[in-house]
Amino acid sequence: MHIPDGFLDPLTAGVCYIVAVIFIVYSLYRTRASINPEIASMASILAAGIFAAQMLNWPLPGGTSLHMVGGALAGILLGPWLGGLVIFIVLLIQCLVFGDGGITALGANVLNMAIVDVLVGYLIYRAIAGKGGRSHRWLASFLGGWLGIALAGIVCGLEIGYSPSFPYGVAVTVPVMGLWHLVLGVIEGLITAFIVDYISIRSPSLILGGVLRDEPTLQV
Amino acid sequence: MSLLSKYRRALLAIAVLLVVSPLFGVIGADLVGYHEPLDVAAEALGLSESPLWSGFLPDYTVPGLSEDWLSMSMGYIIAGVIGVLIILAIGFIIIRISGK
Numbered sequence A: 001m002h003i004p005d006g007f008l009d010p011l012t013a014g015v016c017y018i019v020a021v022i023f024i025v026y027s028l029y030r031t032r033a034s035i036n037p038e039i040a041s042m043a044s045i046l047a048a049g050i051f052a053a054q055m056l057n058w059p060l061p062g063g064t065s066l067h068m069v070g071g072a073l074a075g076i077l078l079g080p081w082l083g084g085l086v087i088f089i090v091l092l093i094q095c096l097v098f099g100d101g102g103i104t105a106l107g108a109n110v111l112n113m114a115i116v117d118v119l120v121g122y123l124i125y126r127a128i129a130g131k132g133g134r135s136h137r138w139l140a141s142f143l144g145g146w147l148g149i150a151l152a153g154i155v156c157g158l159e160i161g162y163s164p165s166f167p168y169g170v171a172v173t174v175p176v177m178g179l180w181h182l183v184l185g186v187i188e189g190l191i192t193a194f195i196v197d198y199i200s201i202r203s204p205s206l207i208l209g210g211v212l213r214d215e216p217t218l219q220v
Numbered sequence B: 001m002s003l004l005s006k007y008r009r010a011l012l013a014i015a016v017l018l019v020v021s022p023l024f025g026v027i028g029a030d031l032v033g034y035h036e037p038l039d040v041a042a043e044a045l046g047l048s049e050s051p052l053w054s055g056f057l058p059d060y061t062v063p064g065l066s067e068d069w070l071s072m073s074m075g076y077i078i079a080g081v082i083g084v085l086i087i088l089a090i091g092f093i094i095i096r097i098s099g100k
Helices: A010-032 A037-054 A071-078 A080-098 A106-129 A134-161 A169-202 B002-006 B008-032 B037-045 B069-098
Strands: none
Touching: A010 A080, A010 A106, A037 A071, A037 A080, A037 B002, A037 B008, A037 B069, A071 A080, A071 A106, A071 A134, A071 A169, A080 A106, A080 B069, A106 A134, A134 A169, A134 B037, A169 B037, B002 B008, B002 B069, B008 B069
């Protein structure tokens, strides 16, 4: 889902940059008070893990494939602000060091993967996991991972489809991006659910964004 | 370092991901002709890439390595290790700052 240079209308790219900068600044403000070495360690490990996981393209024979994004996972584990910053760091390194995602499209990529995917995953998880048990958490993280990437795909479709010179582009790009991500995103949902389930069994204190250990400073 | 011992299992998992990554990112991707929904949408619209900056290790390759699958796979792993180390280095700085 990493948009390269050349796909975006300059206006779209600019608006996305502004949204991304506002989100990053606000997230830094929101996490400043609660960050400590313990939380920063978790965030670092998660960022490294998501970066590595994104290198594994799922090779689905005969067609369109995808790789893990991990935004919903970051939102569930760390909350929307720190989770968003984790994905932002991953996207920044991918863009600057590996040319994965265009430098003019960084704002849009942050919007899709560090904001939409993270927030949707987090909100769905919060809404469904509630005070429920393991099965609730499993379903909540599955739906968060699945719908998070699907919505991120739709927003990505809006961005690349919108251009003043080609106003009907979104009628092509949104269905393509939405449907493909809805289908392939099931895998992201399963991986997200598996990891959240594993962590919540082994070390529930690591789930900051969820309901297991509420940190007021990390809530929306 | 406490990060290394506390998250030994997670770091091990990351190492495993990096070691197997060429199976998915290089060999598997080549076998099935990897393309993403974004590529499908861009093609439908006639959009084309015009890279302004390709990075120091463009597309997770190491410049200078030959293009056979073994070198590409090694390059992919090296690129992955470098990416992980850069992210952990940024993390260490933030951990240090947040402890003060």
